[in-house]
Every structure is written in structure tokens, then in C-alpha cells.
Amino acid sequence: MVPRTMRVQRVRRETADTVTLTLDSSGHTISFEPGQFNMLYAFAVGEVPISISGDPNRVDELVHTIKVVGAVTRALCQMRKDDAIGVRGPYGRGWPIRELAGADLLIIAGGIGFAALRALVLHVLRHRPLFGQISLLFGARTPGDLLFPRDFSAWQKRTDMQTLVTVDRAEGDWRGRVGVVPALLSEVPFERNHTVAFLCGPEVMMRFCVRELERRGLPDEHIYLSMERNMKCAVGFCGHCQYRENFLCKDGPVIGFERIRSLFWQREI
Numbered sequence: 222m223v224p225r226t227m228r229v230q231r232v233r234r235e236t237a238d239t240v241t242l243t244l245d246s247s248g249h250t251i252s253f254e255p256g257q258f259n260m261l262y263a264f265a266v267g268e269v270p271i272s273i274s275g276d277p278n279r280v281d282e283l284v285h286t287i288k289v290v291g292a293v294t295r296a297l298c299q300m301r302k303d304d305a306i307g308v309r310g311p312y313g314r315g316w317p318i319r320e321l322a323g324a325d326l327l328i329i330a331g332g333i334g335f336a337a338l339r340a341l342v343l344h345v346l347r348h349r350p351l352f353g354q355i356s357l358l359f360g361a362r363t364p365g366d367l368l369f370p371r372d373f374s375a376w377q378k379r380t381d382m383q384t385l386v387t388v389d390r391a392e393g394d395w396r397g398r399v400g401v402v403p404a405l406l407s408e409v410p411f412e413r414n415h416t417v418a419f420l421c422g423p424e425v426m427m428r429f430c431v432r433e434l435e436r437r438g439l440p441d442e443h444i445y446l447s448m449e450r451n452m453k454c455a456v457g458f459c460g461h462c463q464y465r466e467n468f469l470c471k472d473g474p475v476i477g478f479e480r481i482r483s484l485f486w487q488r489e490i
């Protein structure tokens with residue numbers, strides 16, 4: 222439970238309210254799976270769960286992408302090079318990468334939810350021959366809210382993956398798609414027996430996507446969600462993230478849809 226102190230190595234502004242911090246983790250032995258998270262402690266302010274958004278292959282750095290919503294995320298987003306952050310983790314279950322060899326992958330992200338999926342994308346592209354077709358669907362509120370623009374321009378040039386981007390509201394010189402993420406699914410043909418879907422974003426977005434995936438016959442056990450419910454301890458003590466018998470900090474945040482199906486359609490849990 223005691224945080225390790227790490228220094229900020231690099232700060233990259235993604236959007237007006239979102240920052241990617243690269244922490245120097247050399248000297249600490251840390252390995253993580255795509256989809257896991259750390260508890261980041263802004264000293265004297267507080268501690269919050271944040272997904273690891275960097276390349277799982279890099280052991281010398283830890284990358285997190287943080288959106289300002291309250292006191293702790295604001296303090297983290299104001300960090301500068303060489304500032305100290307407390308780090309506990311990695312925690313939780315990540316995306317089930319070991320079970321996916323040969324599968325077609327449908328990766329669906331909304332807003333800051335893409336932070337939890339970026340490590341997965343980096344992992345599958347590094348091991349590209351192991352997977353079938355890869356489709357990446359991403360949406361944000363406005364063009365200015367689209368995360369990881371440099372990654373996207375590189376990924377969009379690749380011929381071995383399909384990348385679809387949409388915004389809720391066009392602004393400036395945006396010439397791309399306008400609409401919600403679930404609408405993108407109509408552009409993606411998939412073979413229901415060979416496809417596995419990974420989703421992270423606002424729960425309302427995930428509900429509509431899951432409904433569409435089910436309508437098109439994707440089995441529940443081929444759908445994985447990152448359920449980023451508010452949590453405090455990250456080790457199953459505090460109960461903040463309890464979702465019936467699941468503690469999402471330990472049994473999640475990535476969880477198979479069939480495990481939470483009966484609760485998922487209820488608005489308030």
C-alpha cells in the first residue's frame with residue numbers, strides 16, 4: 222500500500238483538459254498488462270486510479286493519460302518535469318491478451334476511455350502476426366478532444382488495421398465523421414465466431430455498443446469491458462467499486478460481459 226516515488230520525465234498535452242505523463246520507472250521493477258491501472262498520488266492532494274496507457278514492452282517508463290475532472294486529476298495534470306508522484310500498482314485484471322491468438326479484434330473507445338485501450342493497441346501491433354483483422358473505433362465530443370493524434374495519424378496509414386474516428390460535434394475544419402461511437406459499428410463487418418470486442422468509455426456508450434454487438438450475434442463471452450467505477454483502495458478492502466459479487470479493482474476493471482450482464486442494463490448501481 223506504500224506508494225513508490227517516481228519523477229515526471231515528460232509531459233505531453235493531449236487536449237485542453239488532458240495530459241500524458243511519462244514517469245521514470247527505471248530503478249523499479251514494474252511490468253504490467255494492457256488494461257491494468259496504477260493508483261497515482263499527488264502528494265498532499267490525494268490518490269486516484271489511472272490506467273497505464275503506455276507500451277507494456279517498455280520497463281523504463283510508465284505512461285498515464287489523465288483528464289481533469291476534480292482536485293487530484295487537476296493536480297496531476299499540472300505536474301511538470303521532475304515533479305514527484307506516488308505510484309501504487311499495477312492493479313486489476315487487464316485485457317485477456319493470452320486467449321486471443323488468431324482472433325479478429327474490435328477495439329472500441331470513447332473519450333478518456335481510450336487511455337485504457339492504448340496499451341492494448343500498442344501490444345497487438347507489436348505482435349501483429351498473432352491476430353486476425355484489427356478494427357479500432359474511437360469517438361470524442363469534438364475534434365479538439367481526440368486523444369493521441371500522433372498515434373492515430375500513424376495507425377491510419379497502416380494497411381493491416383482499420384481505424385474509424387468520429388466526433389459528437391464538428392468544429393473548425395473537421396471533415397471526418399460526425400455521430401456517436403455505436404454508429405461506427407455499422408461500417409464494420411465482423412465474423413461473429415472469430416471476433417472479440419474490447420470496450421472502454423462512458424457506460425452509456427458501452428451499453429449502446431454492446432446492444433448492437435449482441436444484435437449482430439456476437440456472443441457475450443466475446444465482449445470485454447473496462448468498468449472504471451470509482452475506487453479508493455484498489456485492493457478489495459474499501460468496497461467503493463463493488464458491483465454485486467465483483468470488486469472491480471480486483472475482478473476488473475476489465476471484465477467479461479457475461480459476468481455482469483444482469484446488472485449492466487441498470488442505470489444506477
Ligand SMILES: Cc1cc2nc3c(=O)[nH]c(=O)nc-3n(C[C@H](O)[C@H](O)[C@H](O)COP(=O)(O)OP(=O)(O)OC[C@H]3O[C@@H](n4cnc5c(N)ncnc54)[C@H](O)[C@@H]3O)c2cc1C
Nearest residue numbers: 269270271272287288290291292293294336449450451474
Ligand atoms: C480503473 C480505473 C482507471 C481509470 N483510468 C483513468 C485514466 O486513464 N485517465 C483518467 O483521466 N481517468 C481515469 N479514471 C478515472 C479517474 O480515476 C477519476 O477521474 C478520478 O478518480 C477523479 O478524481 P478527482 O479527485 O480528480 O475528482 P473527484 O472530485 O473525485 O471527482 C470529480 C467528479 O468525477 C466523478 N468521478 C470520479 N471518479 C469517477 C469514475 N471512476 N467514473 C465516473 N465518474 C467519476 C465524481 O463523482 C465527481 O463528480 C480511471 C478510473 C478507474 C476506476
